[in-house]
Amino acid sequence: MSNKGSLGLFGINRKLKRIIKIAVPRTAVVRLFSIYSRFKYVKAEKAKHAFNQAAETPIWLEPMMLERLQKEYPFLPGGSYEPEDLDQKGKEHAKELISFVQKGNVSTFLELGCGDGMVSCHLQRMGKIATAIDIRTNAFDIGAVRQGVRLLQMDASHLEFPSESFDFIFSYASFEHFAEPELVLREAIRVVKPKGWIYLFYGPLYMSPLHAYRLIT
Secondary structure (H helix, E strand, O other), rough: OOOOOOOOOOHOOOOHHHHHHHHOHHHHHHHEEEEEHHHHHHHHHHHHHHHHHOOHHHHOOEEEEEEEEHOOOOOOOHHHHHHHHHHHHHHHHHHHHHHHHHOOOOEEEEEOOOOOOOOHHHHOOOOOOOEEEEEEOOOOHHHHHHHHEEEOOOOOOOOOOOOEEEEEEEOOHHHHHHHOOHHHHHHHHHEEEEEEEEEOOOOOOOOOOHHOOOOOO
16 A cells, blocks of 8 residues: 655655765765654654553533634635536546556556546546446546546445456545445455555545534634
């Protein structure tokens, strides 16, 4: 399972890393990596300590406190659902996925919880073979259908595909909505090919108050 792509240490790209390797003494580079690794370890230990010290039962805000905080903090901007914005978002996601596997022989993609199917639509435009599923069909975009995406109504926790069917399985902003995420992940592992990819990008859990960002500031 892949995590969101990174440009490497401190966000530097490959070309800059090559320059550093030539210009900076090896001992300095080793020292820099040592400091960075220690920094990450300390942050992880602090987080672990905070969780261990947390109360077992939640401490609820008083109604008056919640009302004051609602007025103090602004609402987060919501995503646009205009067709051109959805198309652009699908294009950006598709380019991100392709960037992970530029050197690999990856041709078949499966999208879980596809919504409109625009990510798969752009993958199809890039010469890939895209299948996209969702529990509902009302959001399927006709543009994805015309592009040749195989759009199917299907429960992600019971995938109707043979084992080892796809090179790359992915999901954007859907995994937190699945009622049984463990079953969905097991199914994804079953139908992905050996040495294939599973990429899951999602926000806070659906039952979390943080997911209600349009109601709670």
